[in-house]
Structures are given as C-alpha cells and as structure tokens.
Amino acid sequence: MQKEIAGGVCAPKGFKANGIHCGIRKNKDKKDLALILSEAVCNVACVYTTNLVKGAPILVTQQHVADGHARAVIVNSGNANTCNADGVEIAEKMCALVEQYAGVPAEDVVIASTGVIGQPLPLEPIERGMGALVAGLGANSDAAAEAIMTTDTVKKQAAVSFALGGKECRMGVICKGVGMICPNMATMLMFLTTDAAISSEMLQKAISADVQDSLNMLSVDRDTSTNDTLCIMANGLAGNAPVTEDGEDFAAFCEALHALTSAMCRKLAADGEGATKLIECRVQGARSRQDARLAAKAVINSNLVKAAMFGADANWGRVLCALGYSGAALDPDKVEVCFCSAAGAVKVCENGRGVPFSEETAKAVLSEKEIVIDVLLHDGDFGATGWGCDLTYDYVKINGDYRT
Amino acid sequence: MQKEIAGGVCAPKGFKANGIHCGIRKNKDKKDLALILSEAVCNVACVYTTNLVKGAPILVTQQHVADGHARAVIVNSGNANTCNADGVEIAEKMCALVEQYAGVPAEDVVIASTGVIGQPLPLEPIERGMGALVAGLGANSDAAAEAIMTTDTVKKQAAVSFALGGKECRMGVICKGVGMICPNMATMLMFLTTDAAISSEMLQKAISADVQDSLNMLSVDRDTSTNDTLCIMANGLAGNAPVTEDGEDFAAFCEALHALTSAMCRKLAADGEGATKLIECRVQGARSRQDARLAAKAVINSNLVKAAMFGADANWGRVLCALGYSGAALDPDKVEVCFCSAAGAVKVCENGRGVPFSEETAKAVLSEKEIVIDVLLHDGDFGATGWGCDLTYDYVKINGDYRT
Numbered sequence: 001m002q003k004e005i006a007g008g009v010c011a012p013k014g015f016k017a018n019g020i021h022c023g024i025r026k027n028k029d030k031k032d033l034a035l036i037l038s039e040a041v042c043n044v045a046c047v048y049t050t051n052l053v054k055g056a057p058i059l060v061t062q063q064h065v066a067d068g069h070a071r072a073v074i075v076n077s078g079n080a081n082t083c084n085a086d087g088v089e090i091a092e093k094m095c096a097l098v099e100q101y102a103g104v105p106a107e108d109v110v111i112a113s114t115g116v117i118g119q120p121l122p123l124e125p126i127e128r129g130m131g132a133l134v135a136g137l138g139a140n141s142d143a144a145a146e147a148i149m150t151t152d153t154v155k156k157q158a159a160v161s162f163a164l165g166g167k168e169c170r171m172g173v174i175c176k177g178v179g180m181i182c183p184n185m186a187t188m189l190m191f192l193t194t195d196a197a198i199s200s201e202m203l204q205k206a207i208s209a210d211v212q213d214s215l216n217m218l219s220v221d222r223d224t225s226t227n228d229t230l231c232i233m234a235n236g237l238a239g240n241a242p243v244t245e246d247g248e249d250f251a252a253f254c255e256a257l258h259a260l261t262s263a264m265c266r267k268l269a270a271d272g273e274g275a276t277k278l279i280e281c282r283v284q285g286a287r288s289r290q291d292a293r294l295a296a297k298a299v300i301n302s303n304l305v306k307a308a309m310f311g312a313d314a315n316w317g318r319v320l321c322a323l324g325y326s327g328a329a330l331d332p333d334k335v336e337v338c339f340c341s342a343a344g345a346v347k348v349c350e351n352g353r354g355v356p357f358s359e360e361t362a363k364a365v366l367s368e369k370e371i372v373i374d375v376l377l378h379d380g381d382f383g384a385t386g387w388g389c390d391l392t393y394d395y396v397k398i399n400g401d402y403r404t
Numbered sequence: 405m406q407k408e409i410a411g412g413v414c415a416p417k418g419f420k421a422n423g424i425h426c427g428i429r430k431n432k433d434k435k436d437l438a439l440i441l442s443e444a445v446c447n448v449a450c451v452y453t454t455n456l457v458k459g460a461p462i463l464v465t466q467q468h469v470a471d472g473h474a475r476a477v478i479v480n481s482g483n484a485n486t487c488n489a490d491g492v493e494i495a496e497k498m499c500a501l502v503e504q505y506a507g508v509p510a511e512d513v514v515i516a517s518t519g520v521i522g523q524p525l526p527l528e529p530i531e532r533g534m535g536a537l538v539a540g541l542g543a544n545s546d547a548a549a550e551a552i553m554t555t556d557t558v559k560k561q562a563a564v565s566f567a568l569g570g571k572e573c574r575m576g577v578i579c580k581g582v583g584m585i586c587p588n589m590a591t592m593l594m595f596l597t598t599d600a601a602i603s604s605e606m607l608q609k610a611i612s613a614d615v616q617d618s619l620n621m622l623s624v625d626r627d628t629s630t631n632d633t634l635c636i637m638a639n640g641l642a643g644n645a646p647v648t649e650d651g652e653d654f655a656a657f658c659e660a661l662h663a664l665t666s667a668m669c670r671k672l673a674a675d676g677e678g679a680t681k682l683i684e685c686r687v688q689g690a691r692s693r694q695d696a697r698l699a700a701k702a703v704i705n706s707n708l709v710k711a712a713m714f715g716a717d718a719n720w721g722r723v724l725c726a727l728g729y730s731g732a733a734l735d736p737d738k739v740e741v742c743f744c745s746a747a748g749a750v751k752v753c754e755n756g757r758g759v760p761f762s763e764e765t766a767k768a769v770l771s772e773k774e775i776v777i778d779v780l781l782h783d784g785d786f787g788a789t790g791w792g793c794d795l796t797y798d799y800v801k802i803n804g805d806y807r808t
Contacts, residue, residue: 052729053756082721083721083756083758084757116721117724118720118721118724226721226724226728303799304803310804317484317522324455324630349522353522354523391803395707396711396795396799399711
C-alpha cells in the first residue's frame, strides 16, 4: 500500500524542479516555463495523443526517449507549438537551451508545450528565462505545477511513498488540463517522477496499461488534443532491486502509479473548463471491461447529462439515452441508475424504467460538488469508472474567446 | 429539377394534416398532438434511431409498417413515451384511437413521440383531443409542424414539385429537432409525404441512402436520441408510372428527396438548442466518401469549434485538432481551411500551417448567422457536408433545467 506524502515531483530522491514567468504569456502573474531535472539519468516511458495532428514537441520527444533514457523535462504554457512551420526547430532549440544552461544533453530532454495552436512560438523569452529557471531549481514542484497551467484554476500535483522489496520508494506527479480533454489522451500534460529502480520496458508497460483506466476514462469536452503527453522518469535512487519483470514488485509499482493517475483524473475533471462539479460515472455489471468503459465514457461525455448535472436536474432518461448509444453491449431492460453524493443517494431507474423518487432529495444530492452516477447493468461482472464535469455557461465563455 | 412549392406535407395530392393542444403539455399555447392522413393507402418506409434504448412508439411503428403500407401518422410532443412500463400499450392505444376517430386501421398508423424520457404518457388528454384533431383535418401542415415542436423555436416544413415520366409529382415534409441531435439519427422526427407512385422497397432504398448525407451529417450535441424517426409515405395519386427500380425516375425522386432533407438539416442545425449560428462544414479532397464524412462530422461536433464560432473567434487550430482525431485518413500537412459567410471569405490555414489573415475580416465573416468552414484535404476526390451550430450559454440554460 502506498501512502500520500508531500513534495510533488520533487518528493522522489534526486529530482529538482522550478517554474517561472519568462514572457510567452502576456500576463506577468502567469508562470509559463517549467523544468524538472533528475541528478541521475532516468529510465523513461511516454504516452502521447492519438491525434493525427501532433504538436512539434511530441515529435522531438519521441526521438529523445527512443533509447529509453532521459534526465529532464522542459515545458512551456501559452503556446502549443503546433501547426507551425518552424515547430520542430524551435522545440529542438529549447532542448539545446537545457543542455547549455543545465548541462543535460539535449537528447535526454523531454519537451512539451500547451496553449494556442498555430501561432509561432518565440524562442527569445525562453532563452532570456533559462538562467533564472535553472538557478531556482530545488524542491519547487509547486512552481513547476503552476507554470504548466493554462485555463486550469488550481495546481495539480501529488506524491506517494510505497515499498518495493523492502525499500521505500517515492513517486510524484504534476499535471494540467483542462480543455481539449477527451478519451484517448487530451492537452493533458502529466509528468511523473520516481526514485524506484525499474526498466524502461516495464515503465512503458505500466503506463500504457494504466491510461486505459485513468486518463482515457477522463473527458472534459471530447476534444482530443494535439499535444497530450504523459511522461514518467525513474532514476533508481531508492536503491530497490530493479523491477524488470511482472511480479509482486511490479504490481506494487502499478498500484502506486494508479493511485496518482486516478487522483489526478479526479482533479482534472473537477477543474474542467467552466466546471462547477466533478461527475464520476461508476459502471458495474457489464459483460466486459470494454463495455463498462464505453458505457461510463458515454455518460460523462453527454452534453445533455452534463448540462442536467449543472442544473442539478435528475433527468436520468439522458443517462439511459447515453448508455443506449454508447456502443456497449447491454440490455436496456436491466439497467439500474442511482445518483449519489455527500448529501445521500437516490435510485431513479430500475429495470430500465423510472422508479418514484423524491425530487427534493434528488436536488439536494445533485447540488453537491462531487456527484457519482452509479450505473448497474446487471448483465455481467465487469466495471469501469469515468470522470467528467458539468457543462456550464463558463465553458462556453472560456472557449468562445480563448485567444484574446 | 424540383421546384419549391407551398403546403408542406399537404402539398401532395390526397394528404391532410392537423395539430392541436390536447393537454400533454401544460402550456395551453403549445400544440402537442399532430395527425397526418392520406385518403389512399400509402407505400411507406422508415428509418429509426440506432440507440439500443428505443422509444415504445418505434417498436409499435416497426410492426405497423412491416407490410410496407400505412395511411396515417400520429405524433405527440411533450413526452417521449420511452423507458415506461406501459409504453407499448399506450402507443398501441393511440393508434387504436386513430382507427376509432378517423377510420384508419390501427395497423396502418405510424406513431412517434418526443419529449421527456421516463415519465408515463397519459392517454386521457389524447382521447379528449381526438375529436377536434380529426375534425380539423385539412391543408393544415402548419398546425402539424407546430404540434411536433419541443424546444424548437421555428416550424420546419417545406414542399417541392418534380416530374416523373412527364407527370407532376409533389413531396412535402415537416420535421422537428432540436436537442439530442446527433449522427446516426437523433430526437429528430421527420415525416415526408408524396403523391408519387413508388414501391415501398424503392422508398426504403431512397431514404436509407439519403440519410447518410442528410440527417446523419447533422449534429447539434452528439446525443443520439431514443426516438428518432424518419417516415415517408407515398400514395401514388400523382398517377405516374410506378417507380419500382433504379433509373431516371428513381434518380429524380431521390433528388427531390434530398432537396427536402438537406433543406431540413439546415433548418434543424440553425435551430439547434441555444444556437445563434448555422455552421456548415464542407470537406473536399478526401480519400473516400467516408473519410470526408468523418472529417466534416468531427468539425461540427467539436465543442471547442462550436464555442469559438459562438465567439466569432477564428481559432482554426481547433478545426485542425478535430480533423486530426476524426478517424478520417488524411495528411495534416496538406490541409487548407477557409472561413466563409455572406461577409466574405478568409483563408486561415494552408499546408497544415497558419497563414497571415486579417483578424478584423475574420471577425466580420464569423459574425454572420450562417458560417461555412471550408476544409480542403488535397488528398483525393471525395467530399461531404456536415451541419451543426454554435455552442452557447442558452444551450446550457435550456438543458440545465429541461424538465421544469
């Protein structure tokens, strides 16, 4: 079992971080450049967006991690460096700046960018900021978490400690959302650090499996971004016997990983653009894991369900409707639906039909900040959980005029 | 070539219609019950929602049209008669009322319902209203079009005349949207009448093909409803040589059909819940028809694109992003995008990269009521058009508290 600890990405031994305002964003109060650095070379694994239109930083990162190693991550916010003629060139120059200022070979640098698509990213502010960025490296996960935010309203970071073969290991994370968040990865950036010793192959196996039930079950608006990147770096400084195959240690590692990624999913969903509520859809009794995932995703993706949750309206017919078009194999006549929150629980549908319920209780349940939509399909033994948020006036406002 | 004529579903010979307020809806100013009736038995064909959760009226209609014949359509708004224990029973009783009051055998009645899911539909108001509904049958396409509206703000009807083998034929339509509108049919109800003589097999072939490029290319919110129904009835009173196979006459029939269905798609999209703008995405240069459809649909479905259009923000990166995750085979480096409207046209992207453009011109173009997003993939010879609308505060407002 893992336990929560402080320190974010700097909680594991040997990792430093920092974040500053360098001038990519006009508002001087908004940090826009982050660096994470390990004192030792790390094994590394990444997962990227499935979008055919990929940000230049992803193309560069893919080359840099091809050998399974990395030592630093540089990230800017305010500009996605995507659909630009000079995108790859700029991304490579950013990595070269990390080599110049921090001594990490450019080919060991992971790079990511988030922000507006299709506007050239100027190198000058980054170059000007590198001295201060590197000079301030320390236990500054806070600053790094802040510097990768775009329309995020809260910093997202966490860390846990866990044991591998009797040795205490640590894992930390920072991430950002919050628009273009969708199944199959989104401009979601997530950076995990760990001092556990684990091969890059097992790291890749761990995160590729994990995203199926974490990030790929998260949706703010179904728009799969061009720049999504999840990266995990393991420097081995905890001194455990290296994890190189399946077994108890790998399982413990994956459990710690999922504790962080699922916690981040909840934070990302709750901070979805304009969101006032976290919506968690827990599907049980599905014929297969994939059916459960499809069903949960359809519910949290439905604009109509999302708008109903915003209005605290127990309009469960929209949940049934979403299940029906989800693509999941299910028997509509067996479906049971309950709305739950800190204020209680109310069953609204059984055997695919409405059951009498108190509108007053339902209103109270749905007026909380975290809502669970429990869906029982009574058709098998598989389950899945999806995370989303309500659809609000502010989502429209934020996205109606994002660039200005 | 067809030409526009007046009269809606009553334009073809032998069709009467009416619409009244019977009391399913509380507001007495809102009509809620419609009837369309042909003096002669019709060949009939239907297309329904693909949602696994299907409204009871669909189950009953499927039985009634299994023999290829029908004479009347009864429709109520205000209640979808879906997910109710007695749904099929109530739907059958509604058809029996048509037999009792209008003399059309119940098994020749097509039935549809639209409104809230999961609330029992009371038969009493319908029974009370039948006398007046039937007594008022006449050239009242207007009243019928009004009675099937839910959150629609405008009536949707049209008619055309066209020639088959030298005989003048007519086709009319009424339809309604406007939420739960999505690819693969939506609570979209559309009823077409024609006095052309055409077999039910060819009718089915015509509408099944047509929806691929009409209704299935329409999306307001990606929520595929439980009650979508498209029904066409042909009574043959125009006296043309019956259309029973492919050929010139069938092509002319399909052309008239598509003129009406595509006109309705534009009206449905423009009247999308909360919409202030019609968004038409025209994709050209795709490798296949299906790639073109996927690309066009992804653009009109993107919440981020929709919100940008609401804000008249030329954020073309979101168009590229949607194309990238659309599932369409395309080369991102060849994509060209232009925004067009009555105020002009502005090219914003070429070869997958931004091109300089006047923000002022773009704002003017995007401030119109009808926006075209022209996407040129430069990768093949296929095209498709999708229709959608912007995402607005009012969409959230309407759907945040629909039931009250």
